[in-house]
Amino acid sequence: MNMSTKNPELNTDKEGFLKNINDWTPEAANFIAESEGITLTDEHWEVINILRDFYQQFEISPAMRILVKTIKESLGEEKGNSIHLMNLFPGSPAKLASKIAGLPKPTNCL
Numbered sequence: 874m875n876m877s878t879k880n881p882e883l884n885t886d887k888e889g890f891l892k893n894i895n896d897w898t899p900e901a902a903n904f905i906a907e908s909e910g911i912t913l914t915d916e917h918w919e920v921i922n923i924l925r926d927f928y929q930q931f932e933i934s935p936a937m938r939i940l941v942k943t944i945k946e947s948l949g950e951e952k953g954n955s956i957h958l959m960n961l962f963p964g965s966p967a968k969l970a971s972k973i974a975g976l977p978k979p980t981n982c983l
Contacts, residue, residue: 890972894928897975906973913973916952917961923947924974934971934979 883901884892889908891897902921906913913921927935927943935943937955945953958966967979 888972888978890978891975894975894977901975902973905975909969909973911962911969911973914961917973919948919952920944920958920961920970921974924970924976928974928976934976935967936979936981937965937967940967940970940979 882896883904884896886892889905891901903913906917911917923943924934924940937958941953941955941958943953944958947953951957955966958970962969962973971977971979
């Protein structure tokens with residue numbers, strides 16, 4: 874699905890990932906999340922902000938195991954687990970959270 878038809882300011886690939894990371898704004902995140910059926914809460918934003926910091930530091934979107942570890946280190950055991958992340962970002966948390974955070978798809982996500 875190409876979201877650029879709904880929102881001309883967002884230039885996305887066929888999977889809805891931003892083509893240019895610099896196009897990302899909190900409003901873009903809300904738009905992408907809504908198109909995925911998600912209403913962003915403070916818990917979503919915690920993950921999004923950690924993901925964006927991770928990307929800035931390592932220039933890569935983390936795969937699920939690294940995402941869980943990074944969230945656990947930042948937010949503790951109860952939020953740093955795959956069940957919590959699946960509840961926030963159903964399906965493929967690493968892929969979906971990266972998409973909403975305006976980051977490239979994690980390399981090992983199909």
